[in-house]
Amino acid sequence: MKIAILPGDGIGTEIVAEAVKVLGALGLPLQLETALVGGAAYEAHGHPLPDSTLKLAQSADAVLFGAVGDWKYDELERSLRPEQAILGLRKHMGLFANFRPAICYPELVDASSLKPELIAGLDILIIRELTGDIYFGQPRGRRTATDGHFPGAPEAFDTMRYSRPEIERIAHVAFQAARKRSKRVTSVDKANVLETFQFWKDVVSEVALEYPDVALDHMYVDNAAMQLVKAPKKFDVLVTGNMFGDILSDEAAMLTGSIGMLPSASLNDKGQGLYEPSHGSAPDIAGKGVANPLATILSAAMMLRFSLQQPQAADRVETAVKAVLADGLRTADIHASGTQRVSTREMGDAVVKAIGKATTN
Ligand code: NAD
Numbered sequence: 001m002k003i004a005i006l007p008g009d010g011i012g013t014e015i016v017a018e019a020v021k022v023l024g025a026l027g028l029p030l031q032l033e034t035a036l037v038g039g040a041a042y043e044a045h046g047h048p049l050p051d052s053t054l055k056l057a058q059s060a061d062a063v064l065f066g067a068v069g070d071w072k073y074d075e076l077e078r079s080l081r082p083e084q085a086i087l088g089l090r091k092h093m094g095l096f097a098n099f100r101p102a103i104c105y106p107e108l109v110d111a112s113s114l115k116p117e118l119i120a121g122l123d124i125l126i127i128r129e130l131t132g133d134i135y136f137g138q139p140r141g142r143r144t145a146t147d148g149h150f151p152g153a154p155e156a157f158d159t160m161r162y163s164r165p166e167i168e169r170i171a172h173v174a175f176q177a178a179r180k181r182s183k184r185v186t187s188v189d190k191a192n193v194l195e196t197f198q199f200w201k202d203v204v205s206e207v208a209l210e211y212p213d214v215a216l217d218h219m220y221v222d223n224a225a226m227q228l229v230k231a232p233k234k235f236d237v238l239v240t241g242n243m244f245g246d247i248l249s250d251e252a253a254m255l256t257g258s259i260g261m262l263p264s265a266s267l268n269d270k271g272q273g274l275y276e277p278s279h280g281s282a283p284d285i286a287g288k289g290v291a292n293p294l295a296t297i298l299s300a301a302m303m304l305r306f307s308l309q310q311p312q313a314a315d316r317v318e319t320a321v322k323a324v325l326a327d328g329l330r331t332a333d334i335h336a337s338g339t340q341r342v343s344t345r346e347m348g349d350a351v352v353k354a355i356g357k358a359t360t361n
Pocket of ligand 1: 011015066067068069070071083086259260276278279280281282283284285290291292293295333
């Protein structure tokens with residue numbers, strides 16, 4: 001089982017180090033190879049995604065990714081910015097399905113901005129299509145308007161598009177994921193206004209016929225955004241396009257209290273995956289030893305489950321994280337009175353210890 005370890009920038013190196021420690025505690029035959037990505041790779045090789053890093057990622061069974069980016073690169077031309085590395089990996093590895101679970105741990109119920117009764121027991125899964133939609137549609141650019149409200153004025157434009165196979169494959173992913181949960185899928189669209197999403201709705205409905213055991217409903221994205229804060233527990237699996245998924249998954253992330261708790265997985269059709277926390281490189285706290293490593297540790301658990309077929313090892317990691325939270329250990333982002341504040345490294349050590357304890361029990 002070969003894993004490419006790409007820590008990246010900012011807190012990326014600190015949190016990935018803790019996840020690597022946790023993987024090491026499982027006693028599995030894992031081959032870990034580390035490479036530079038993002039700003040760190042730009043500094044060393046002049047490109048955020050050097051060929052050697054891409055080749056390592058493509059040859060591995062899975063990629064464990066930290067985060068990339070720093071405001072100091074904002075002036076660089078777009079193709080050399082650290083964030084291009086993640087887009088390049090998605091594109092070259094064909095990572096079309098993004099899984100973002102949003103789980104509210106009972107111990108963290110007060111960390112959410114919503115009332116405890118709305119989010120206690122929350123366990124939803126957002127599945128976002130990751131390689132299509134307006135983020136990748138061509139043509140795009142700037143020109144002089146020839147019609148519209150201001151003919152002759154400078155304008156910018158992007159193209160929203162989805163092909164049938166792109167919608168079919170993400171719909172299959174959603175229905176299959178729902179089969180392992182409570183067998184409900186909500187497909188989020190804007191079919192009332194956009195032709196692309198009327199097509200999306202039609203194709204998802206067709207695919208649903210192959211899954212008679214799974215209930216499908218459709219919801220407009222504006223309503224979905226509202227329902228996520230009004231009654232998030234009504235949902236189970238949400239499936240949507242790239243842009244709506246980008247926004248809704250960040251909204252769902254905050255329901256659970258801290259972005260430092262949320263893992264994610266991006267998979268291709270070969271089962272290869274890239275696993276990363278949902279947050280960025282947090283330059284404001286980098287190097288201070290205060291970042292929460294749990295999102296990255298939980299991403300490693302998803303990697304064990306989805307790409308390495310080690311569900312029991314994944315369970316062991318998730319159980320250890322729950323045990324550490326139950327013991328009252330908290331990094332600064334989730335710290336509250338009555339709990340014990342720990343550093344990034346102490347949190348990683350505690351998870352390793354909990355795995356050891358569970359093994360000997
Ligand atoms: P961010 O997610 O890095 O940080 C937002 C806020 O959350 C900050 O206050 C930060 O301190 C806090 N935070 C994030 N992760 C945390 C953790 N594990 N523990 C505790 N607190 C945490 O978003 P940003 O500040 O908008 O962006 C910073 C950089 O990260 C930018 O360069 C951005 O482009 C990049 N970014 C990268 C990715 C990625 O690598 N996939 C994703 C998002 C943003």
